[in-house]
Amino acid sequence: MRNRFELLTGTILALTFALPPGASAQSPSVRQAPPPAPFQFGTREHVLPPPNAAIIRREPAHETPRSPMRDSAREAQASVPAPETPSAAPAAAPAPVPAPAPAAVAPPSADKGPINSMLDRVFGASDAQITEKLKEIAAARRMDSLLPREADRKAAEAFYKARNYAPIWIKDGGLTPRAKAAITRLGNAGADALDPAEYPVPSFNGGAHELAEDDIKLTSALLHYARHLQTGRIAPTRVSVEVDYGIKPPEPMDYLRRLADASDIDATLESFNPPHAGFKALKKQLAALKANASADEDTGRIPNGPAVQPGQKDPRVPALRAKLGVAGKDGDLTYDKALVAAVNRVQAKADIKGKGILDDKAVALINGPKPSQMIHTIEANMERWRWLPRELGRTYVMVNVPDFTLKVVKDNEIVWRTKIVSGKPETPTPLTSASMQTIVVNPSWYVPQSIIQNELLPQYDRDPKIFERMGLEVKRGPDGNINVVQPPGAANALGHIKFNFPNKYQVYLHDTPEKRLFAHERRAFSHGCMRVEDPTKFGEVMLSLAMAGPTPDSRTLLAMYGKEEKTYTLQQQPRVHLTYQTAYVDDAGKLVIREDLYGFDQRIRTILNSDERKIADVPPPLDKQREAALTTAKSNQEILRRVERGTASNPLQFFERLFR
Structure with missing residues (x-):
């Protein structure tokens, strides 16, 4: 005891x-x-510099x-x-x-x-x-x-x-x-x-x-x-x-x-x-x-203040000269022509037509994001890297949507790159991975159901000749569905060449007749598909990497452009990765920040700053938007079947009756 x-x-x-x-x-x-x-x-707190803006330096x-x-x-x-x-x-x-x-x-x-x-x-x-x-x-x-x-x-x-x-x-x-x-x-x-x-x-x-x-x-x-x-x-x-x-x-x-x-x-x-x-x-x-950022994030930044017109004096001018690398006399506070030109260049890189006025928006572009903002952006991008496949492939195509660029990689080396046009914020380019299976020269354009529903049918109410003017045809496809098709030609929305990587979003890479859009720095103009600035060279590169034996070069592909459709089935089928990199490290080892084009960075922050974070790694149920899209497709098919059955001699008569 x-x-x-x-x-x-x-x-x-x-x-x-x-x-x-x-x-x-x-x-x-x-x-x-x-x-x-x-x-x-x-x-x-401010708009981040869009593509080609000056590299952000710590x-x-x-x-x-x-x-x-x-x-x-x-x-x-x-x-x-x-x-x-x-x-x-x-x-x-x-x-x-x-x-x-x-x-x-x-x-x-x-x-x-x-x-x-x-x-x-x-x-x-x-x-x-x-x-x-x-x-x-x-x-x-x-x-x-x-x-x-x-x-x-x-x-x-x-x-x-x-x-x-x-x-x-x-x-x-x-x-x-x-x-x-x-x-x-x-x-x-x-x-x-x-x-x-x-x-x-x-x-x-x-x-x-x-x-x-x-x-x-x-x-x-x-x-x-x-x-x-x-x-x-x-x-x-x-x-x-x-x-x-x-x-x-x-x-x-x-x-x-x-x-x-x-x-x-x-x-x-x-x-x-x-x-x-x-x-x-x-x-x-x-x-x-995290180790080196200043406790005072405003150190070295141009403060906001009254708008400054060219020729006016302002106490921020010396700091502005130092920030933009513009020479001037010591003690000179004049916002002179050299500074105006430098500010206009910064705005031009943001696809903003500068008027030479130094206002708060211009100051925000010049300063770039604060260190804490860069940390948040990097963390959001590291999260998205975790969503990608571990094996990108020996040869692959990587699209960076907010950077408006495409690069071809083989054995971890970039072999070619070009500009692209991405989807608008209201019609974003989806993020996914798939295998490129075919390259089609002189493709037909099968109009997506969303465009039929949201654009063509409403426009037809105002312009009954729109189908005819665009050269659109209503026909039944091999899968039995009724499609609106634009045949091959110079006016085709896909241009002269299309790169297919089948995916559930039905997007692809393609040429475009609207070459003028590549002059913009912020190139968010499409319905979700990606338009390639130099599609002929892209075709040469991909065919040489994915096909055995001699393959067509750019000159041969150009000679093929016309109205006769030709499909190349790729033997290697390289992967295509559509990514959203608002922060990346460039070839020179510098950190580059891009605009949060679709608000995905902000959405990630919102989730992690709310109770949703407790279940955030569990996929949600089927999205209502996706269900609505499927309903739209079914509705369009019903309309187009009636077109096919009742107005074979003149498909547009149905739409004329529909909108009277």
């Missing part, structure tokens, strides 16, 4: 000394601490700023909750401490903060005792509350059972080296453009029951983190129904096997990130911005 009393007394004393000063096992200050604030994206910095992502990283490196009791609520997320978030994962330090103290803690329960508690938790189906995602829970239950419920992260009375490295990595999730607060680290304190639960909690956090590293925090279709790369994350069991067996878990977790050079370059830029 005495031995039992001494054992009980010793246990109570051990638990008492394990608590922080002034706290008890049920202390509200510890047990019910509020969770860290969610990562907050900022809002854009300004000299003196102090590391506090950004929401840095704050989240601090929170993950924070104090660990006090010991739990079996009846206590789950441990709260760590409280913040003033520690900077490094750009790369650093090895744990033995003398820096409570997290590191926890990493080296010696537990009061044996591995066998923890194993028994894991069995009890599984038998009582208490994993449901510890692994809220069903797929994760089923995988974890099977994984623990297969190892006879031995803990994954605990061995010989302490955390395994693998667990310590994983916890350190979770605290540095901000370097991956993720939020550490979404992957809470358990306290690993208390008795066998608490330690068993914490082993499961760390498993849950790592599954969540690994999935976000690989496929992102947001299901693409939550951003827009026009975004779908068809990528699905691996099964949780695959993650568990790789993580539990990893000899270098940090390297294993890093391998879940996209392997693409574009992603890695942005990650480096993100680290540099």
